[in-house]
Amino acid sequence: MTTTAERPFTSASFEQYLNEKKLMGSHCTTCNKDFLPPRAICPNCHGDQLTWIEFSGKGRLAAFTSIFIAPTVMIAEGYGRENPYLAGVVELDEGVKISAQILGLDARKAEEVKIGAPLKVEFVERGEGESKKMALAFRVE
């Protein structure tokens, strides 16, 4: 078992944390900026003194679309032309943004979805057996 401090700032670590139902990013101790997903080198000051940081998972909808022609992974989940889903960019209370599936709103009524809607993180189980993992989503509060 890898401890928190030992995990490298990679997308694999990010996904490992999602499987543990944690929304983790990196924090630059030099310039105080946060990054989600985590970055190993600070894109702001180019420093390499970063630490893991857990985000509250609370935020607001910044942008969205409703997807009718779905990628393979979402077709496997039953989404598609007859059952569209919402994907969006969420601005967390901490100020960082991330893209994820948006739950709890009617994807068929995209016109009624409001930018700024309050959201809370949700970890959605996808796939079976060895390919089973948690996907990042946000639900309307």
Place this chain on the structure above:
Amino acid sequence: MHVAIKNHENGALNPNAQFGMSIPAWMEGRKKAAEKKGKPIPTWQNEMDFLHDDSANPMIAWPLRLFDCSPITDGATAVLLVADEIAKQFTDHPLHIIGSGQASDVALHDRDDLTTLGAARRASQEAYAMAGVKPDDIRLAEVHDCFTIAEVVATEDLGFFEPGTGYRMAEDRVTARDGAKPINTSGGLKSKGHPVGASGAGQAVEIFKQMRGEAGERQVARDLPLALTHNVGGTGGTCVVHIYERRD
């Protein structure tokens, strides 16, 4: 939607286009096919009627429908690129690349504003500065219309139109072949096709033909001493802009 109408109108005159058919011609084809099969004949009154019909133009990713999206294409392009000094050995009328700009950007979700591509703004500013010209000097452009909205945003990022006004330009015929600023006379990625690796050089081919008066039926009727190409990678993570000059 007007960007799709205009680009298909241009593509109909391009023998190399993948979907080289105007939208009115498309509508006629669908009506005839319905008649042949004994199905109810659609009653679209005009192009916008057709484009708002869920069965004819289904939603892909709201608010973009099928006719807002460029297709998946097989295609190839070749460009002969040589130093200015020896260009006349190959042709009496070479074009000269007088400005070139490249820029990149952060991931899509990290951007402050999704109504502009920062990479396109920076790449075009670099190209304009190198060429010593202004957006208003450009007579013709091929831009990366992977989706109809991308053409609108591109024409704003390139400084052709004020932010928030680009959407009107296809409807008002400003960007049509006989307009003040023709955009995507080839049919663009939308109608000509989007063979990803060949799409950018394909833009240079159209500019080459237009500036030399060799674009056949879709030839722009005005003198074209300066033109521009704008190509985008990913979701705007990278952008390349070139400015071409014809010296008579």
